[in-house]
Amino acid sequence: MPRFMGFVRMEEGIGMPPQALMDAMGDYIGERAGNGTFIDGGGLYGTEDAVNFVVRQGEVSRVDGPYAEAKEIVGGWSLLQYDSLEAAVADQQEFAELHAKHWPEVTVVATLRQISDGPEAPDA
Template sequence: MPRFMGLVRMEEGVGTPPQALFEAMDAYIGKQAANGVFLDGGGLYGTEDAVNFVSHKGEVSRVDGPYAEAKEVVGGWAILDYESLEDAVADQQEFAELHAKHWPEVTVISTLRQISTGPEAPGE
């Protein structure tokens, strides 16, 4: 079965999601976990304490947050296990619709990416 990573990106500093979204997400994730789809995941804090290591031209440098140039940040992640790409896409749309319904004033980008297990192409 293919595994996927779900990512939630949003603008930095938009505040705490409303309680209604937390409750809807708890129900959604509970259902997905019971179905064996949701394997692990969680929310992420802002970039104020983030640390990046940049490899450039054979040198590594450390860059600490916050990052004034950051427009979007990853706010959450999930590891998901599906029977098919079609099932994964359908559930990712449902996940995005929860955000649209319960936090409409914030632009949230829900991204789904298949996890590579080797050199093969996605879907193989």
């Protein structure tokens, strides 16, 4: 069964989502956890305490947040599994529509990426 990572990108420092979105997401995630689609996931704090390790030309350097240049950050993630790519895409659209309905004033990018189990190409 194909597995996927979902990411939610949004502007840094926009505040907490409205309660209506939190409630809708609770129902959405609860339903998918119950049917085995949602494996794990959660929200992420801002970049104020983030740590990056940058590898450049064989050297490793540590860069601590906050990052003044960060305008858009990953605000949440999920590990999901579906019977098909089509089912995953349809459900990711439903996830995005929850945000459009309950937090319309914020720009959110909901990204879905298939997880590689090896060197083969993703399912089509």
